[in-house]
Amino acid sequence: MKKITGGEAIIDSVVANGVDTIFGIPGAQIYPLFDGIYKQNLNLVVPRHEQSAAYMAMGYAKSSGKTGTFAVVPGPGILNTAAALCTAMGNCSPVVGLTGQVPTSFVGKGRGHLHELKDQRGTLKSIIKDAFFIEDAPAQTSQVVNRAFETAREGRPGPVTVEMCWDTMAAVDEFVTQAPTLTRQRGQELDVDALRSAAAMMARARKPMIMCGSGALHAAESVGELASLLNAPVSGFRSGRGVVSEDHPLGVPPVAARQLWDECDLLIGIGSRLEMPYMRWGNYMEYKQKPSAGPKLIRIDIDPDQMKIFEPDLGLVGDSDEVCRVLCDLLQGKVNPDPARLDQIAGAKAMAWRAIQRVQPQLSYLSVIRETLPRDGIYVPELSQMGFATWVGGLPVYAPRTYIDSGFQGTLGFGFPTALGAKVANPHRAVVSVCGDGGFMFAAQELMTAVEFKIGLVTIVVNNNSYGNVRRDQELGYGARYCGSELKTPDFVKLAESFGAAGYRVATPEQLKPVLERCFALDEPCLIEIVCERGAESSAWEFIHPRAAL
Structure with missing residues (x-):
């Protein structure tokens, strides 16, 4: 028994479940959580957007097989993670999100307290595997946290959340941290x-x-x-x-x-x-x-x-x-x-390899990446022309957990922050994120996170000044009436350099190879912009939806 806050008790139980890294952003309701993180000397990675905290936890989990953990404030904070949570549900990633709640006496009252949601737990349960609420902190904290980690891992893995009221999290009481019980997968007995x-x-x-x-x-x-x-x-x-x-x-x-x-x-x-x-x-x-x-x-x-x-x-x-x-x-x-x-x-x-070679220039760039990326290196695609080219085999995959996709959610913008989490989980392996300019800008601010926390991710941004797939669909199906698909983009090299990351620009696969080799050798945050003319990329969709063999 020891006298600590509810927030510290949550972190003690998180550590008991084998966690050494948390992705998160502190805030009023969860200060005791972060005090617990400080006292436990955990590896804390602080992104610039709450959504990225959950994506990073997902990338950490998907690439390692361990459970990823993040912490954000309730209400708008946890809602900012919703896209990442539904993505983790779609691609079966074990993730535990820690969050707060309004003070106990305000729960369910609709009084309009800071960050109050009508039914936060119910909202979360509608998109994730389960959501847990710790009401009686001394009696329940360790048990509930253990159950949350077990739920995230057992059966079909997926994301869960744990919440505790503001006043409960700050209150000091006597807690016992129970060791988690390692249970067998809870499937049916084999028939x-x-x-x-x-x-x-x-x-x-x-x-x-x-x-x-x-x-x-x-x-x-x-x-x-x-x-x-x-x-x-x-x-x-x-x-x-x-x-x-x-x-x-x-x-x-x-x-x-x-x-x-x-x-x-x-x-x-x-x-x-x-x-x-x-x-x-x-x-x-x-x-x-x-x-x-x-x-x-x-x-x-x-x-x-x-x-x-x-x-x-x-x-x-x-x-x-x-x-x-x-x-x-x-x-x-x-x-x-x-x-x-x-x-x-x-x-x-x-036959298939010969056929897909007409998906250019993507296949030529992917061949360079595959040749340069070690066999155990990790590739994180995006919802982009390069990403779709990997779906059809443009980038051969040699080992499990070395290709991390968003699953059926098809979540634009997931790639860069997810890759950061994968690199945190695998600091001694090469990790490359390949984005389009549109998807990358969803989380471009996390270049600062990469620099601050020395996350040696190599990020390739294919700049075609558009949401390329949307633009093609509008060209082919809507008489080239481009509506919202053409983009103005920043100077990505200057953008990277302004954050303190190395920035490079290439225009051909031949130029990419030596730059990519240099970036992997540096093992520090690097961004490579591939300049691509708008509309120049060939479509991979004939190979993604083939009604007949070639």
Whole structure:
């Protein structure tokens, strides 16, 4: 027992859950939290916008597999993080947000106290995994914080928040910090009969395919073993890329997967919503609860609700690594994969790579980045022309957690602050953020954060003076009536230098290579502007929504 404030008690419990880094901005209701951070000597990164605090926590989590943590004031502060929170929900990132509340006697009264929301917890619960309120601080703080971290990590990971009233957080009382209980993933117990049925389906399949999502990121070894047993190509759309390296004979980028899709007789979805084959390759505007055509479908997912949202022929609810290991054991000596399959996969990969080369100049720049970025380096795209070119395989991915996307939310502006969080989590690895000029300006102020906290992120800004994809859509679908899509941009080199970061400008892939090598070697905040004529970039969308193979 020790006498401390409620805010200090929250931080003690956060530390007990293994946290050593917090992204946050202090304010009146949460001063005791930050006093606790100071007393615990935690690594505190203070961004220039609350939204960035949550994005940084998300990048930290997604790149490391650990839980990211941020702290902001209630009301407008926590609402400023909403875009990042729904993005973390979409890409399954374990994030815990710490915030305050109005004084106890004002809760639910609508009196108009500082930062008061009508129902802050209810608002948050509508977009995230859960939101917790600590009412009786001495009795509940440690228990609630532990439960919040467990909730963020367990099952399908996602963001949660913890709030405490202003007066409660400042009050001194006696607290006990309880050690968190490490529980097994709370999925259903594995269904042995379903596993045996799945193994039999796999053994009969002649041209199976595996598609991974973020639920397979921790299961690379077992997924690779299963793929090798079946001679099955392994692909992913965004979060699941790199589970099997795309330079491995069985690692297949998205366009190559489309080449193999029409002959596939069994699809094995592992920790994935399977957006690519059933939405991107089908009718993106029509919801179907189950496949109406195509191969047999087995889904492996920790979230039982996924089996109702999109119904497979056979659903296996459980941790993907555990399920894949059991399947590998069941399949030993019972599979006889087609030896010609490797040649078919290699042919599809070669054809796809040749086809996407017409997405220029993006592919030429991405080739330089891939050549320069170490195999374990981390690439964070944006919703941009360069970003869409990575969706189709323009940047091969070699390992899990080295390609961090916004998931189905498609959140413009997420990339730069998310990459900062990834670099904080991985200080000794190269991290590159590649943005368009539009998306970068959502969080350009965080260049100051990078400089102040010595975050050695390399940021590439492709400046086409527009929201490039919007402009193309208006050109093709609205008679070139450009409305809100053409932008005036600053001098990005001078902007970087004004913050104290190194700034460079290039106009060709050949110019990019030596500059990028220099920036990685410096390991300090650097910005590289790629000058691109407005409207000059080729579209990647024919490869993102292909109705037929090439």
